[in-house]
Amino acid sequence: xxxxxxxxxxxxxxxxxxxxxxxxxxxxxxxxxxxxxxxxxxxxxxxxxxxxxxxxxxxxxxxxxxxxxxxxxxxxxxxxxxxxxxxxxxxxxxxxxxxxxxxxxxxxxxxxxxxxxxxxxxxxxxxx
Numbered sequence: 022x023x024x025x026x027x028x029x030x031x032x033x034x035x036x037x038x039x040x041x042x043x044x045x046x047x048x049x050x051x052x053x054x055x056x057x058x059x060x061x062x063x064x065x066x067x068x069x070x071x072x073x074x075x076x077x078x079x080x081x082x083x084x085x086x087x088x089x090x091x092x093x094x095x096x097x098x099x100x101x102x103x104x105x106x107x108x109x110x111x112x113x114x115x116x117x118x119x120x121x122x123x124x125x126x127x128x129x130x131x132x133x134x135x136x137x138x139x140x141x142x143x144x145x146x147x148x149x
Contacts, residue, residue: 026060029067036080038079039115043085046119056126074141075131076098082111085119089127095128097123 033044044067051069052056055076058069066079066088078089084105091108094101100123105112111127113119 026062026067028062029060032078036071040080040082040085043113043115043119044078044080046074047085047087047124048122050121050124051076051078051128053123055132058132071132071135074136075135076128081112083116084114086125087111087113087127089131092094092134093127097127 029048030040031049033041035083036044047069052060055069055071058075060073061068062075063068063070063074066077068077069075074090074091076093079088080084094106094108101111104120
């Protein structure tokens with residue numbers, strides 16, 4: 022079974038109200054869609070890793086952010102037009118519902134990329 026990180030619990034519990042609720046919601050979405058990932062804190066944010074970083078998330082005063090790497094942004098660029106975003110982050114306003122389906126698809130995309138990266142890494146090693 023998936024093991025939640027006490028450090029991530031502490032991070033989420035440092036927020037109140039809607040920000041905390043959205044962080045919990047994002048965490049559960051990530052855990053559900055990246056069940057083999059390792060949950061930890063990296064760059065002072067909740068992080069999910071496989072062969073490398075899959076996704077990060079964070080809380081702020083008026084929004085929560087998802088950090089799915091630049092590939093995760095590029096793959097969903099068209100769908101992200103209504104959200105403030107940059108090369109590596111997406112901001113979801115606390116005042117609006119989270120786009121659950123979009124976040125799920127982004128996480129699944131990153132899990133697939135991470136899985137392929139691991140497979141490529143194993144297969145690309147030279148035999149001695």
